[in-house]
Amino acid sequence: MAVKISFLNLKGGVGKTSLLVNVASCLAYMGKRVLVVDFDAQSNSSIWLMRLDRWNALGRNPNNFILSAFKEEGADLRQCIQKDIIRNADDEKVLSGLDLIPASFRLMDLEHEVSNPWGKPFYAHFQEELTEIEDKYDYIFFDCPPSFFITSQCAIFSSDHIMVPANPDALSIIGFHLLVDKLESFNKQSYRWRQELSVPEPQILGISLNAVKLGTNIEIPIERFNAQIERFAAQGKIPETACIFPEYIRHSVSIGRAVMQGLPMVLMSKREASMTVAEDYIKTAQRIVSLTTQEAAATFGSN
Numbered sequence: 664m665a666v667k668i669s670f671l672n673l674k675g676g677v678g679k680t681s682l683l684v685n686v687a688s689c690l691a692y693m694g695k696r697v698l699v700v701d702f703d704a705q706s707n708s709s710i711w712l713m714r715l716d717r718w719n720a721l722g723r724n725p726n727n728f729i730l731s732a733f734k735e736e737g738a739d740l741r742q743c744i745q746k747d748i749i750r751n752a753d754d755e756k757v758l759s760g761l762d763l764i765p766a767s768f769r770l771m772d773l774e775h776e777v778s779n780p781w782g783k784p785f786y787a788h789f790q791e792e793l794t795e796i797e798d799k800y801d802y803i804f805f806d807c808p809p810s811f812f813i814t815s816q817c818a819i820f821s822s823d824h825i826m827v828p829a830n831p832d833a834l835s836i837i838g839f840h841l842l843v844d845k846l847e848s849f850n851k852q853s854y855r856w857r858q859e860l861s862v863p864e865p866q867i868l869g870i871s872l873n874a875v876k877l878g879t880n881i882e883i884p885i886e887r888f889n890a891q892i893e894r895f896a897a898q899g900k901i902p903e904t905a906c907i908f909p910e911y912i913r914h915s916v917s918i919g920r921a922v923m924q925g926l927p928m929v930l931m932s933k934r935e936a937s938m939t940v941a942e943d944y945i946k947t948a949q950r951i952v953s954l955t956t957q958e959a960a961a962t963f964g965s966n
């Protein structure tokens with residue numbers, strides 16, 4: 664069974680997509696089978712991983728996108744999977760094991776315009792569809808919008824963990840607080856379906872600080888984040904193990920270049936990319952593997 668992780672923060676522009684695309688690629692590079700599900704109508708992770716030309720070409724058939732899996736007449740989730748998604752200009756595979764279920768801008772229709780024929784909430788329908796494909800992957804990552812609407816709910820309902828990308832500033836701390844509150848109320852609201860489908864509640868895996876500028880003093884926001892984390896852990900709202908990952912993602916202008924080239928940082932040439940930020944992503948990927956493997960071992964041991 665795959666380890667399923669939502670990348671979520673209710674604050675926008677904090678680095679959710681950048682972290683997800685790069686960590687997913689590092690894991691594939693390490694030999695894991697990884698699926699990225701783009702649940703954000705902005706389609707940023709789809710466009711990054713496919714480049715604009717290929718993503719545009721995909722638009723000729725709406726059944727290629729995640730939205731179709733929610734429509735009665737649409738494709739099932741399996742048919743939306745784009746295999747070995749990262750390609751060079753000649754359409755040759757440059758990384759094996761990284762698949763994508765892409766989004767399109769039409770995904771925003773799910774909030775109001777797509778009727779629900781399933782007799783259950785969209786998140787319960789999505790979970791049932793995901794069950795059909797998840798044994799093919801080691802990791803499934805969900806790229807979420809900075810909101811708590813239907814697509815985020817689908818991602819959260821199906822996730823084992825939530826990874827919280829954040830910037831070291833006061834607004835990110837507020838976004839985290841809001842996220843924990845919203846998670847609590849969604850868990851209550853979806854309780855019946857969790858029971859029915861035997862799906863446990865997701866837990867916060869950790870906070871990954873992004874775009875940290877060398878030489879900037881970030882002690883105060885970190886202290887505040889840690890105080891917040893301690894309070895939530897004491898209230899039982901997040902696990903004791905949840906913490907700020909010690910490997911920060913440094914600020915780097917080469918992220919923008921990577922998006923243009925449709926490549927993750929680990930596949931950028933040394934000439935064009937800051938290798939330090941690629942190392943930050945590799946270390947973060949290693950920490951995610953270590954935390955999720957320890958947990959799997961502990962669960963196995965207790966059975």
Ligand SMILES: Nc1ncnc2c1ncn2[C@@H]1O[C@H](COP(=O)(O)OP(=O)(O)OP(=O)(O)O)[C@@H](O)[C@H]1O
Nearest residue numbers: 675676677678679680681809874913914915918919
């Ligand atoms: N480490 C970094 N250094 C410099 N710029 C970064 C870094 N990480 C991300 N960025 C830039 O910050 C912007 C926001 O990043 P990203 O799209 O990953 O955030 P997001 O949280 O997914 O945003 P949204 O809420 O809109 O989905 C992008 O322009 C991206 O190129």
Ligand SMILES: [Mg+2]
Nearest residue numbers: 679680703707
């Ligand atoms: Mg994003």
